[in-house]
Amino acid sequence: MARRAQIIPPRPDLRRKAVNHTRGFDFKLSPAMVQKLEQVVHKARDSFTADIAARLVAMRTALREASDGEADAGQALHAIYRDSLEIKGAGGTIGFDLLTAIGKSLNDFVSGLQELDPRRVDIIDLHIDALYVVLADNITGRGGPTEAAVLKAFSAVREKFKDD
Template sequence: MARKEKPVFTPPPQELRRKAVNFKKGFGLKLMPDEQRRLEEVVEKATDAFTKDVAERLRRLRAALDDVASGNDRADLAMRAIRSLSLDIKGMGGMFKYPLLTAFAKSLNDFTKDMGLPGPRQLDIIAAQIDALYVVMARRITGDGGPTERELLAALKQATARYKRS
């Protein structure tokens, strides 16, 4: 039996720390209350841009779903767009305190990840997930939502598990 040696961790050189933390222009390793407030203000100002960006991605999702449902020659490309857009939205939700948006987008992305062209029930599930994303944004549901939202997410998870096929 070979004897394993313990790993040896070497601390990073001070030069790396100096590059990572700019004490003249940036923030220290621990945020002071005024620095945290300034960062929160930046995020709040970006919220309007975030809302517009998500709204545009949702419109593109809906258009892609229409292309897939019509079965036209852009259906394969539209499915790739659905996967890509849902992944984008998934990554955006948490930063702006929309974890429910992230959860619905993740559900959509997971459902469509390895999917070819969907059948009628799968199209209905994709449409329901996109509708849920619209509702979260339209009602500005931050946090985890309430019992209704949690039940809807659970129901969508059950539907995706039941009707997923590659």
């Protein structure tokens, strides 16, 4: 039989230290403050964009070396998993929702993969191409019908070829 749960009351020390009625920020941020914080994110946009571009180069190189037999496929897939995860996380934060969507598609595809074959190489390559296009054409937000169709196609390809 399960042991009875011991409930430990909330610890008040942090609240006691930081919450008051005179100094600091309201529990709900004012629109002006939200704007200020968003400007901080906006300022970071160039650095994030450069970082994503560098990750695309790294992914392309890793894929090429692995498909040419110059590097271990498992290691390349691991590197692509890591970079695509970072792109998935960074894209939407700086306004590139489509980068996040394609990054997620690629990340889902390579997650758990240990081996490469020509078809998988093509699929990863196409994802990287699409990420390049979004970055080069500065497509912020989720894009339009074309971008939606690309994502739908990636989804179908993922489903069909991941476990081949």
